[in-house]
Amino acid sequence: MSFDPDAVETVTVDSYGTLVDPSAAVDALDDHVEATESISDVWRSKSIEYTMVGNFVDGYQPFYDMNRDALRYALAAHGVELADDVVEEVLSVYHELEVFGDVRDGIGRLVEGGYPVYVVSNGNPEMLASMVDHAGIGELIEDTVSAHEVETFKPDAEIYRHAAARTGTPIGSIAHVAGPSFDVQGSMHAGMFGVRLDRTGEPWGPYGPEPDLTVEGFHEFADALGV
Known part of the structure; x- marks a missing residue:
């Protein structure tokens, strides 16, 4: 369907890569390995793969654990061994990621315009709590909705339906803002x-329908809503 700003009552947003910059985790990895870019690429892709496979084989575990397993795989695939405490040190950066520059003011415009904003994320509740706190957006976010609540990951329709129920909004009146195409x-x-929300300039790709709306940041999205 085409984007209809008049139909939107509530806004949901993804977390990592949308609100906060996960590149700090790559920087932390760079302190301990040489093939940082290759390892981080495998880490990211394997993390997504594990969540999607987990949805279909009843293999749910919290995202932090999925992310750890994916990092372990990426290291092993490159013949790298890191001590457990070093792996945990790298993973812990996810609790202290920097917020993107447009987030506070951009979401502030949405809130002032009357749109409640919820975070809907694969991250487990502890990750989301620390993310919101470190980003300093607690006063802007109505609440966080975690995949852990339904024990299934995006893009399973169940998590979006659960989010709609949590917000008390008809699902057709919610605009979900995210970077990854699968989300x-x-x-x-x-x-x-x-x-x-296109922060990378990468092409959308030929598979699946086009997004209802594409923006480069939250201010452009606020403009689209007329606030």
Whole structure:
């Protein structure tokens, strides 16, 4: 469906890569390995793969644990061994990621315009609590909705339907803002407006429907809503 700003009552947003910059985790890895870029690419892709496979084989575990397993795999695939405490040190950076520059003021415009804003994320509750606290956006965010609450990960429609129920908003009146294509498509499949926040300039790709709306930041999204 095409984006209809008049139909939007509530906004949900993804977390990592949308609100906060996960590149600090790569920087932390760089302190301990040489093939940082290659390892981080495998780490990221394997983390997504594990969550999606877990949805279909009843293999749910909290995202922090999925992320640890993915990092372990990426290291092993490159013949690198790191002590357990070093692995935990790298992972702990996820609790202290820096917020993108447009987030506070951009989301502030949404809130002032009357739109409640919720975080909907694969991250487990502890990760989301520390993310919101470190980013300093607690006064702007209505609440966080974690995949842990339903023990299934994006892009399963269940998590978006659960988020709609948590917000008390009809799912067709929610705009979900995210970077990853699977998250945008998952929200659209569940019945939300899918808004792609394109921070990377990468092409959308030929698979699946186009996003209902594409923006480069939260200010552009606020403009689209007329606030």
